Amino acid sequence: MNAVLKKVNSVFMSLVAAVFLSPIVLMILTSFKPEAEVLNPASVVPKHWTLANYQYLLGWSEEAPFGRWLLNSFFIATSVTLLVVLFSSMAAFAITRLRVPGGNFVLGIIVASMMVPGQLFLVPLYLMLSRLHWLDTPAALIIPATAGGFGVFMLSQFMRAIPEAIEEAALIDGCTPMGLYLNVSLPLCAPALATLGIFTFVGSWNDFLGPLVFMDSVRNYTLPVGIALYQSSYYTEYGLTLATSVLATSPLVLVFMAFQRQIVESMSSTGLKD
Amino acid sequence: MTYTQRRSAAGLFFLAPYAFSFIAFILLPIIVSLCLSVMQFDMTAPHSVKFVGAHNYQEAWKDDYFWQALRATFGYVVLMVPGLIVTALGMALGLHGMARGRNTVRALLFLPGMLNVAVTGILWQWFYNGEFGLFNFVLKHLGLNAAPWLSEKSYAMPSIVIMSLWWSLGGTSIVLLAALQQIPKQIFEAALLDGATGPALLNRITLPLLRPVLLFVVVTNTIAGFQVFGQPFLLTRGGPELSTRGLVQYIYETAFNNYRLGYGAAMSWMLFAIVAVFALVQYSFLRRSTS
Amino acid sequence: MSIKASLGLLFLFALILGFGRTDFQCRSVGGHRSVTLNFWNGFTGPDGRIMLGLVRRFNEAHPDIQVSMQRMDWATYYNKLMVAAVDGRGPEVFVLQSSSLPRMRRAGFVSNVTDLYQGANAVPVSDFDDQVIDQVRYGSDYAGVPLDIWPFGLYCNADMLRQAGFVDSHGQVRAPKDREEFLKAARVMQHMGPDGHPDVWGYALTNWRMNYQSILPQFDGHYFSDDGKADLTNPGNIAALKFLQSLNEGQRLIPPPENGLGWVGYRQKKVAMVIDGIFMVGDLQRLEDFNYVGFPIPTLGNHPGTMAESHVLCVRSGLDSVQQAAARQFLRFLSDNSIDWAKAGQVPARKSVRNTPEFKAMPVQSAFAQQIPTMKYLPKSTIIFELNIELDLAVEKVIRGRATPLEALKVANEHVQAFLDRDKNERTGVDAL
Numbered sequence: 001m002n003a004v005l006k007k008v009n010s011v012f013m014s015l016v017a018a019v020f021l022s023p024i025v026l027m028i029l030t031s032f033k034p035e036a037e038v039l040n041p042a043s044v045v046p047k048h049w050t051l052a053n054y055q056y057l058l059g060w061s062e063e064a065p066f067g068r069w070l071l072n073s074f075f076i077a078t079s080v081t082l083l084v085v086l087f088s089s090m091a092a093f094a095i096t097r098l099r100v101p102g103g104n105f106v107l108g109i110i111v112a113s114m115m116v117p118g119q120l121f122l123v124p125l126y127l128m129l130s131r132l133h134w135l136d137t138p139a140a141l142i143i144p145a146t147a148g149g150f151g152v153f154m155l156s157q158f159m160r161a162i163p164e165a166i167e168e169a170a171l172i173d174g175c176t177p178m179g180l181y182l183n184v185s186l187p188l189c190a191p192a193l194a195t196l197g198i199f200t201f202v203g204s205w206n207d208f209l210g211p212l213v214f215m216d217s218v219r220n221y222t223l224p225v226g227i228a229l230y231q232s233s234y235y236t237e238y239g240l241t242l243a244t245s246v247l248a249t250s251p252l253v254l255v256f257m258a259f260q261r262q263i264v265e266s267m268s269s270t271g272l273k274d
Numbered sequence: 275m276t277y278t279q280r281r282s283a284a285g286l287f288f289l290a291p292y293a294f295s296f297i298a299f300i301l302l303p304i305i306v307s308l309c310l311s312v313m314q315f316d317m318t319a320p321h322s323v324k325f326v327g328a329h330n331y332q333e334a335w336k337d338d339y340f341w342q343a344l345r346a347t348f349g350y351v352v353l354m355v356p357g358l359i360v361t362a363l364g365m366a367l368g369l370h371g372m373a374r375g376r377n378t379v380r381a382l383l384f385l386p387g388m389l390n391v392a393v394t395g396i397l398w399q400w401f402y403n404g405e406f407g408l409f410n411f412v413l414k415h416l417g418l419n420a421a422p423w424l425s426e427k428s429y430a431m432p433s434i435v436i437m438s439l440w441w442s443l444g445g446t447s448i449v450l451l452a453a454l455q456q457i458p459k460q461i462f463e464a465a466l467l468d469g470a471t472g473p474a475l476l477n478r479i480t481l482p483l484l485r486p487v488l489l490f491v492v493v494t495n496t497i498a499g500f501q502v503f504g505q506p507f508l509l510t511r512g513g514p515e516l517s518t519r520g521l522v523q524y525i526y527e528t529a530f531n532n533y534r535l536g537y538g539a540a541m542s543w544m545l546f547a548i549v550a551v552f553a554l555v556q557y558s559f560l561r562r563s564t565s
Numbered sequence: 566m567s568i569k570a571s572l573g574l575l576f577l578f579a580l581i582l583g584f585g586r587t588d589f590q591c592r593s594v595g596g597h598r599s600v601t602l603n604f605w606n607g608f609t610g611p612d613g614r615i616m617l618g619l620v621r622r623f624n625e626a627h628p629d630i631q632v633s634m635q636r637m638d639w640a641t642y643y644n645k646l647m648v649a650a651v652d653g654r655g656p657e658v659f660v661l662q663s664s665s666l667p668r669m670r671r672a673g674f675v676s677n678v679t680d681l682y683q684g685a686n687a688v689p690v691s692d693f694d695d696q697v698i699d700q701v702r703y704g705s706d707y708a709g710v711p712l713d714i715w716p717f718g719l720y721c722n723a724d725m726l727r728q729a730g731f732v733d734s735h736g737q738v739r740a741p742k743d744r745e746e747f748l749k750a751a752r753v754m755q756h757m758g759p760d761g762h763p764d765v766w767g768y769a770l771t772n773w774r775m776n777y778q779s780i781l782p783q784f785d786g787h788y789f790s791d792d793g794k795a796d797l798t799n800p801g802n803i804a805a806l807k808f809l810q811s812l813n814e815g816q817r818l819i820p821p822p823e824n825g826l827g828w829v830g831y832r833q834k835k836v837a838m839v840i841d842g843i844f845m846v847g848d849l850q851r852l853e854d855f856n857y858v859g860f861p862i863p864t865l866g867n868h869p870g871t872m873a874e875s876h877v878l879c880v881r882s883g884l885d886s887v888q889q890a891a892a893r894q895f896l897r898f899l900s901d902n903s904i905d906w907a908k909a910g911q912v913p914a915r916k917s918v919r920n921t922p923e924f925k926a927m928p929v930q931s932a933f934a935q936q937i938p939t940m941k942y943l944p945k946s947t948i949i950f951e952l953n954i955e956l957d958l959a960v961e962k963v964i965r966g967r968a969t970p971l972e973a974l975k976v977a978n979e980h981v982q983a984f985l986d987r988d989k990n991e992r993t994g995v996d997a998l
Contacts, residue, residue, distance in 0.1 A: 010375065013369065018382075020444070023398075024389075042411070090292065094285040094286070098284055100282060100288075106289070115546050116543075119525065120539055126648045152292060158490075161486045177280075181288070191453075195449055206388075208390065209641065212637050237610075242397070249390075322992055405823070406833050
């Protein structure tokens with residue numbers, strides 16, 4: 001690409017980013033407005049800045065404080081992410097690189113399973129977790145989450161995109177399957193692994209139905225679910241809802257930044273960075 | 275043991291942890307729901323549970339609301355999936371071409387996807403509000419006519435799609451970007467030395483190499499599109515006149531508001547059949563067109 | 566910042582917030598408890614907070630009983646309640662909306678608490694209005710204790726109403742009394758914007774179907790005939806729907822139809838009057854410079870009246886005698902202390918509680934409560950959810966001008982009759998209603 005085109009591209013992408021960002025800026029600004037002011041589209045910037053919404057959220061402690069929920073969320077989302085990335089990459093590696101017999105058929109089943117609406121699993125899953133005595137423990141949110149087909153499908157497609165020549169070269173060098181997995185496939189898929197990690201983390205963090213249905217004690221809720229208890233079921237307190245969302249999402253943004261750094265580092269180490 | 279045998283044995287070892295979890299937490303519930311779909315199973319009438327064969331499927335076939343929900347779902351998929359793939363591919367190529375600031379822009383694009391869908395719904399409901407909302411306020415100030423964003427049948431689904439695009443574009447873009455970044459730079463350099471130019475590079479190198487990931491993105495987004503629930507539910511509750519009530523919302527209401535699990539399961543399997551046909555077509559098409 | 570550093574930082578953040586508080590645990594009030602009651606409800610937000618306060622007071626007063634409350638939004642709540650019930654591990658005590666009690670009861674999930682209304686320490690039946698206690702009465706049995714009543718009423722912007730001249734002899738703002746005054750108020754308070762489109766509206770619809778249902782009793786409308794058939798096309802139903810239709814079509818008194826729009830406009834001071842439930846009052850209490858006032862719904866039909874529902878306290882079936890006794894103590898406590906609950910934006914179900922000066926000092930609550938003698942509940946039916954969906958659709962079609970009231974209600978009636986037939990065939994429960 002020539003330099004002018006590059007410049008135009010950068011400007012355009014920045015514009016797009018600004019458009020995407022603006023509702024979020026609006027959300028953050030609105031969370032600092034008093035409730036009487038929130039729905040006024042004429043003034044985007046608060047006339048009276050207030051921390052009342054945040055004070056209300058952070059200052060109210062019942063069975064569980066904010067910190068406990070943050071801890072739960074963090075523990076659950078991290079565990080789910082690690083397990084999903086590990087299990088999915090192993091399975092994808094077995095299917096695409098080790099060419100396990102019937103592997104493509106297995107992948108077909110996995111993809112097909114994604115087409116069944118998950119809402120119907122709720123009842124059987126609840127009964128199963130109840131028999132396992134996992135209800136009201138983090139296991140109920142962690143272990144079943146590793147069964148999703150998204151990660152296996154995604155990593156299979158990414159591994160297929162790796163030129164076979166690279167793998168063959170490694171095999172000629174006498175690489176074992178484990179060596180191939182650890183030293184060739186994983187590093188080459190690092191951007192995909194990090195992307196899957198982000199998706200899994202965000203999905204687990206924002207899961208609403210799971211914690212509500214599988215957890216019985218408020219102490220065991222995750223942050224977005226626990227913090228949502230402050231909102232009325234009947235009406236929307238806009239300032240409060242948006243402040244809630246800012247609080248529940250900001251840890252995610254931190255984690256995303258860390259992951260992103262990881263992508264960049266992993267690429268420079270594999271020599272793929274341009 | 276031959277090499278192939280050893281490789282297969284290793285393959286089973288690598289597959290085992292996921293397979294175990296899959297069988298327990300996906301396959302088993304799927305079998306349960308398959309059984310439910312041939313039963314009359316109402317959670318609030320535990321004494322009248324019985325086997326009814328294909329009755330639930332026949333009922334769906336004759337149910338106007340089922341077809342209406344299916345139409346709404348198709349309306350969403352037809353607008354959303356192509357729109358999302360094209361814009362996301364554009365964004366990924368744009369991001370890939372950025373010399374500086376790529377990480378910042380990528381983070382900003384993905385930011386909406388990190389909000390949970392409930393907050394997104396509340397925010398956009400206010401944006402779209404016909405009389406007192408933000409968009410029409412801006413339109414009026416620009417001297418334009420206010421739009422009935424969510425209250426006209428012809429506007430409602432496109433409005434839902436715009437919100438969904440804002441919400442999910444970043445995620446799909448970063449998958450495609452990751453795939454672009456995975457293409458070894460040497461391949462491009464070789465092609466450039468051969469005198470290839472922009473469009474040719476895209477057609478001959480980028481898209482073919484992207485093929486497996488593109489297939490993944492198209493198939494998963496089609497599946498997600500057919501299962502759309504949260505976005506219309508939060509913005510319009512399925513209105514106006516049920517024109518945006520998708521199939522999964524109808525299934526959800528049947529199974530959990532009306533407690534008719536059997537009928538809900540049967541409709542889920544009909545949805546499954548439709549999605550499966552689409553996915554198969556896409557699969558064979560994307561395989562053939564690029565090989 | 567590396568991934569390790571940022572994760573470490575988060576972890577530290579969590580630790581400080583989590584353990585840096587002295588109020589981490591509030592459950593350890595005096596030693597070992599012999600009975601534990603799980604109490605589930607859909608009270609999130611400010612009302613959940615008040616309910617939690619009541620639970621805490623109960624726990625302090627009863628050292629042998631531990632009540633722990635779990636709350637979630639109503640939609641998820643019913644899902645979870647049902648799933649847990651199928652598994653036999655539901656809560657010992659829970660709250661149901663009166664309209665869903667018939668179905669939950671048929672599921673065999675709700676036990677009778679008839680003995681609570683008998684004996685020396687009874688919750689007196691006479692302390693409830695007839696139609697309220699009727700919601701839990703099945704023959705000679707009682708399936709729960711009504712905690713509150715939520716009538717629908719008229720919320721007004723007091724400043725606008727005063728400007729429009731609705732002031733009584735004491736200089737207080739007063740409500741439009743009847744249909745004529747209501748229409749006049751709606752017209753006078755409408756303000757035309759520079760583009761020829763009103764920028765302030767006198768009246769706006771909130772939830773269309775609920776607006777319709779809340780004026781239905783005034784027109785003598787009903788849902789089922791005496792012999793249990795769907796009867797949505799009765800003259801009262803049509804008259805009420807014609808009235809709503811006329812607001813939009815003939816008179817241009819409401820903004821272009823959009824569901825749920827009215828309340829946002831009311832909060833923004835761009836709508837002067839809306840009809841909604843008492844539970845919305847909590848939203849207004851936080852608005853500092855908003856001068857709101859609540860009234861009974863004006864007589865738009867033949868006589869005063871509105872729709873109401875209740876939250877009902879229920880006990881799960883299959884408890885042992887110790888749990889049953891504890892659950893009854895808890896129910897009685899909540900019912901006796903429901904004045905606290907009124908602060909959450911509810912009208913207590915007990916007459917004696919409503920007669921306290923404390924309740925009378927709550928302006929909107931007591932204004933809406935004036936309608937209790939004339940209010941009507943939804944019928945005790947197991948297909949209320951289906952019925953409401955059909956009504957949603959019928960009312961929407963009429964307000965948008967896509968069908969006449971008779972056409973729309975006819976279609977709804979056919980569907981509802983089909984639901985009734987199916988319900989009869991498919992869902993034979995523990996006992997008939």
